[in-house]
Amino acid sequence: MKTRTFTSSIAMAAAMAFAGTAMPVLAQDAGSDGEGAGESSSPVKVEPYIEVSQIAVAELSPGDDVVTFTQLAAGVDASITGRRNGASVSLRVEQNIGYGDNAQDSTTVSGLARGYTTIVPNALTLEAGGLAATTRVDGNGASTLNPLVNEDTESNIYSAYAGPTLSTQMGDVAVNANYRIGYTRVEAPDALVTAPGADPIDVFDDSVSQSAKVHLGTKPGEPLPIGVGVGAGWNQEDISNLDQRVRDAYVRGDVQVPLGETLALVAGIGYEDVEVSSRDAVVDPVTGLPVLGDDGRLVTDKSQDRQIAYDVSGLIWDAGIIWRPSSRTSFQASVGRRYDSTTYYGNLAWAPSKRESLNVSVYDTVSGFGGQLNTALANLPTEFSAGRNSLTGDLGGCVSGPDGAGCLGGVLGSVRSSVFRSRGVAGSYSVSAGRLSAGIGLGYDRRRFIAAPGTILGSADGRSDESYYVAAFLSGEIDRNSSFTTNLYGNRLESGFDLAGDVTTVGGSAAYNRSITGRLSARAALAVDHIMTEASPEDFTAASALIGLRYGF
Helix, strand or coil: CCCCCCCCHHHHHHHHHHHHHHHHHHHHHHCCCCCCCCCCCCCEEEEEEEEEEEEEEEEEECCCCEEEEEEEEEEEEEEEECCCEEEEEEEEEEEEEEECCCCCCEEEEEEEEEEEEEEECCCEEEEEEEEEEEEEECCCCEEECCCCCCHHHEEEEEEEEEEEEEEEEECCEEEEEEEEEEEEEEECCCCCCCCCCCCCCCECCEEEEEEEEEEEECCCCCCCCCEEEEEEEEEEEEECHHHEEEEEEEEEEEEEEECCCCEEEEEEEEEEEEEEEECCECECCCCCCECECCCCCECECCCCCCEEEEEEEEEEEEEEEEEEEECCEEEEEEEEEECCEEEEEEEEEEEEECCEEEEEEEEEEEECHHHHHHHHHHCCCCCCEEEECCCCCCEEEEEEECCEEEECCCHHHECECCEEEEEEEEEEEEEEECCEEEEEEEEEEEEEEECCCCCCCHHHCCCEEEEEEEEEEEEEEEECCEEEEEEEEEEEEEECCCCCCCEEEEEEEEEEEEECCCCEEEEEEEEEEEEEECCCCCCEEEEEEEEEEEEEC
16 A cells, blocks of 8 residues: 555646636625625635644555555635625645655645636626546546545546636527636556456546537517527537547527416427547557557557547427426426437426525536536536545535535546446535534436447447446534534446446545634544455455644634
8 A cells, every 4th residue: 555646737737726816816806896885895715724644544455554644735715705706716735745665755736616707797707617636546447536545546637627608688688608618637547457358448538628609598578478599509529539529519499488487398499410530549560459658548540530430410309397486496307309319307406595405417418528527517606615535635526505516426437538428317415504514415327438330449339337426424513612524425336348347435534623722723533445346356445544733824
C-alpha cells in the first residue's frame, strides 16, 4: 500500500483560476446588485482554513499492511448569493508525507466550482464551473470516488466549462439561447489490472465538448390561446481516443396547451441528425496486435479515413405534461421518438419548505464521458455545500443547497473511452431540521456503447455497463463547541463486457469536531472501505483513522 501520487497542474489551472480570479470579481459586483441606494448587498461568505493531521490506514484483507502519514492541507469554501451574481467554490490542496518503506509523498488537489455573473442585466449572463477529483478505476472501467484504498488504481479527473446564456423578451416572444464549451481529462491509473483473458481497458483520455441552443416561444394567452415555439440545437464532442466524434444537430417546433391553471400539455416535432465516427488503431505488422502508447492507451492511425459508427437522421417527436401547482413544485414528463427508438425523460423538483428539497430526473442522451460530465456540472446548483470524505477530504460526489441537491456518482461510474447512449434516473433529497442536516443521492445509469464494426473498438458496440450508486450524509451540532459528520456510500457496476467482471464498493466515515478557540478546532475521524471485484479473487477491506487540528481564518 502507498499514499497517493497526484499530478495537479490542470486542476490548479481550472479550480484555482475560478476560485482565485472569478470570486473577487463577483464579490466586487455583489455590492451593486440593488438598483437604488439603500438596497442591501449580496451575502459573501469566504471561509479559508489550514489543517494538520495524522492518518493511519490498516489493510484488513487480504493483507495486513499498515501505512501512516502526515497530511498538511489548505482550503477554502466560498459562496456569493445575489440577484445578478452567484457562485460556490470548495477547493482543497493537500501535501501527504508518508512513513515506511511502501509510503510515498504526494500532493493532491480537489475542488468543485459553479457560478455565474451578469453581463447585461435581465439579458446576458456568463456561466462557468470546474471539477478536480480523484477516483478509483477497476479492471472493467468502473470508477468510484473515495479512493483511499488500493491507490495503484487511482485516476485523476478534471473538467471545466464556460459559456454565455441569453434570456430576454422581444414583445410577446421569449428569446433563450446559450453556448457552452468544456474540457475534460482523465489521467490513467498507474496499474489497471483486468480479469484473466479480458481485453485491456481503453481509459478515456480527454475531450472538448461544445453545445449551442436557441429557442423562441410565446406563453399561452400571449397573444395566442396556446403557447408556440421554435428552436434549434447543436452538440459536438471531440474525444482524443481514436479521434472519436459525436455530432448532433436538430431543429423543432413545439406547442403548449393549457389544461388548467397548473397543468399543461406539451408536444413537439422536428428533425435531428446524429453521427458518431472514429478512426482505427495502429496495428503492429509483426504481431498483428494494436499498438499502445506510453500512456497505455491505443495509438490512433491518422492515415485512415474516419469510419461511421452511428448515423441516425429523421423525424423526432415527443409529448407530455407540465404540472406546476406552486412555486415550490414542478413536474414534467415526456415520451417520444429519438435516436431511432422510443425515449423517455422528465424531472421533478419539490421543495415543501425552505429547509427541504427533492429532485428527480430521467434522462436519455448520446455523448462521451466528457460531454456528460460537463452537462452534469452545469446542472449543479450555484449555491451549494460540497460533501467531502470525513477522513481524506476528497469530494464525496454530492452537493446540497437551498435550491436542491445534485450528485455526480452516475456520471463517474465508468471511464471507458467509447461513445455511449446513456439512459438513467437520478434522485436527491436534502433536509435541514434544527441543528441537523441530512441528505441522500441515488441513481441508476445504463450506458450502451457505440463503436464502428471492424475497428479495435468494434467489440464494444452494443455492449452495456449498468451502474447503481447511493451516497448519504448526516451532520449537525452537538453543542455550541462541537459537531459531527457521517457519510455512507455504495457503488456497483455490472459490465456487459466478457470477462470484465462486476465491481462493488461500499464504505462509510464519521468525524467529530471540537472548537478549542474561536478559530482553532480539533477533529477525529474513522472510516472503513470495502471493495469486491471479480477481477481479483479476494475482497479488499481497509480501516482508517485520523486526528488533527484545523485553523480557520
